[in-house]
Amino acid sequence: MHSPFPSRFFRPVSQILAFASLILLSGCDLNFWKMQGHQTTMIANGPVAASQLSLFWVTVWVTLVIFIIVGAVLAYATIKFKARSDADEHAEPPPQGHGNPMVEIALIAASVFALVIISIPTLKGIWYTHDVPEAQKADAYNITATGYQWWFKFDYPEKIDGGAGLVTGNELVIPVGRPIRIQLRTVDVIHSFWVPKLAGKVDMIPNRGNFLWLQADAPGYFWGQCAEYCGDSHAVMRFRVVALAPMEFAAWVAAQKAPARNVAAAAGAAPGPRPQLATFKQNEYGYSEKWADGSPINPLQNWVDQQKPAATEDAALIAEGKALFGTKLCLACHTIRGHGAPGIAGPDLTHVGSRTTVAGGLLENTPAQLARWIAHPELVKPGNKMYASGYVPMNIKVADAEAVALAAYLTSLK
Ligand code: HEC
Ligand SMILES: [Cu+2]
Structure with a gap:
């Protein structure tokens, strides 16, 4: 007492x-x-x-x-x-x-x-x-989102209500002003699909068809997150939603449906001097919030810029990266349509260069971060399947200079 x-x-x-x-x-x-x-x-x-x-x-x-x-x-x-x-403190309590x-x-x-x-x-x-209100049902746009440890796949199935018929990963692009009805699937454990500024979370449960709907009022760039503990890298299982006006959305769909971009290299040309692989601290996952001149980054504008090929490209370095994508067996797990890569265990990389993030929304999609991921995925994302089910059992080792070439190649895939 x-x-x-x-x-x-x-x-x-x-x-x-x-x-x-x-x-x-x-x-x-x-x-x-x-x-x-x-x-x-x-x-x-x-x-x-x-x-x-x-x-x-x-x-x-x-x-x-x-x-x-x-x-x-x-x-x-x-x-x-x-x-x-x-005296008060020791007095008898008053009558109850x-x-x-x-x-x-x-x-x-x-x-x-x-x-x-x-x-x-x-x-x-x-x-x-x-669910989408009855009056808006006819206008709904259907997308299937599938959770993987630790990234998201987005399918725009052609069969359902004239979807675009394309597959992408980690960045969900939607038209504004239309209800988006998202089928929620998982290939492994329970995940949860959550875009806080657009809609509450709904779980992705094995062997059970769940769905949610959401709608963006205006063009924008939104952060999403897996919200159900799903293993080692659950906390960094992220994605982005990009909402575009109808015209821009149609242009994006057309660009995504095209096979991967080719950068022609002159026969026998040698790559120029390649940048050193940048060093990052293990838990350095930051996002640039400001441009080099100190003005704040508009993430949607940043996304739009990312759709265009870089002004300077080293075609010979890109060709080297393209060859490495085959010899290093990356194609066993990744699809690059038009470049002969058929794998489906990892995200579709046909247009990976046009995304603003890689590694499940964890890293900014810059050549330096890409090379960091390719050289040492295990140092970036604990337990990730690219390392655990690829690099280790298939004995894949990527030297720094090779990672830089692979990054140049993937960056060119707008
Ligand atoms: C065992 C299959 C496998 C192999 C082999 C493999 N990857 Fe991956 N890759 C994955 C998986 C799975 C992910 C998703 C990892 C995550 O985000 O948790 C991934 C993610 C990526 C990403 C990020 C994509 C995104 O949108 O987030 C890139 C880029 C990539 N891999 C490039 C490569 C390259 C280059 C190679 C060859 C050196 C390679 N991968 C080999 C399975 C593989
Ligand atoms: Cu998850």
């Missing part, structure tokens, strides 16, 4: 400690306090997310009112009846009465009222977010 500290002293101290540890845990990140990070649910950029966010606020306001009332009564009782002297029926009935009625206020929008929200 007798703590070394009087509770008068101890309680505020523990509260200050709890608050301080919250600040420390947040890493003093301003975005944490503004709740404006890449994966915030406080920003809704589509009707599904908006419906979920408004439900969140209804719940917050109702419970805040309850909190204030209960807190005020508690504070009043605590101050009014607190022991004011030693039983509750007042009117007060109890009023409290029950108030609780029911609060629950009704919350449950009406909850039920409406569940109905609305479950």
Whole structure:
């Protein structure tokens, strides 16, 4: 019973400690306090997310009112009846009465009222977010997303409602203003598909067809994340969603349907001096938030720029990388349409150069990061299958200079 500290002293101290540890845990990140990070649910950029966010606020306001009332009564009782002297502290408790029926009935009625206020929008929200509303069904665009340890495959099946008939990985490109109905599949364990600014998460469960729908109100670049623990690299199993206006979307589809780009090298030309493989710290996964001149990066513009071939390309280096893609057996696991690579264990790389990220949304898609990944995937992403099921059993070793050539080749695949 007798703590070394009087509770008068101890309680505020523990509260200050709890608050301080919250600040420390947040890493003093301003975005944490503004709740404006890449994966915030406080920003809704589509009707599904908006419906979920408004439900969140209804719940917050109702419970805040309850909190204030209960807190005020508690504070009043605590101050009014607190022991004011030693004698008070050791006095007999005052006579205990039983509750007042009117007060109890009023409290029950108030609780029911609060629950009704919350449950009406909850039920409406569940109905609305479950599936594309009937009136918009005809306009829905179908995509299948499949979870792999630790990346996402996106299929645009041709058979369903005239889909584009293409496959891509880790970047889901969608048309704005249309409901997107996403079939959720997995080839291994349970994953969860989550694009916080567009819609809440839904699990991808083995042998069970799940789906969700979402819609983007305006063109944008959104972060997605696997939200169900799925093994070693679960925390870095990410993806991006790029929402484009209808014309731009159609252009993207046409570009993606084309076979891989060829960069012709003059016969007998030797590659120019190749850059040194950059060194990165093991946990260095940062994303550039600013251009070289210090102005903030517009991620959508960055994505658009990524669609175009680089101004300077070393055709001979690219040709060397293309040959290595065969001799190093990369083609056993990756498809590059038009270049004779048929593998399906890893992401489709036919247009990998046009994506802004690689390694399951983990690294920025720059030649340096690509080479880093190809040379030593095991140092980037713990447990990844490219290393565990490829490099180790197939005895694949990629020297730094070879990784640079492979990166140049893959970068050219716009
Ligand atoms: C055992 C099959 C296998 C082999 C062999 C293999 N990969 Fe992979 N690769 C994968 C898998 C699986 C992933 C996804 C890993 C992840 O993100 O967790 C991947 C990811 C990649 C990515 C990132 C793609 C993206 O969109 O995120 C690139 C680039 C890549 N591999 C290039 C190569 C190259 C170059 C080689 C040959 C040196 C190679 N791979 C050999 C299976 C393989
Ligand atoms: Cu996962």
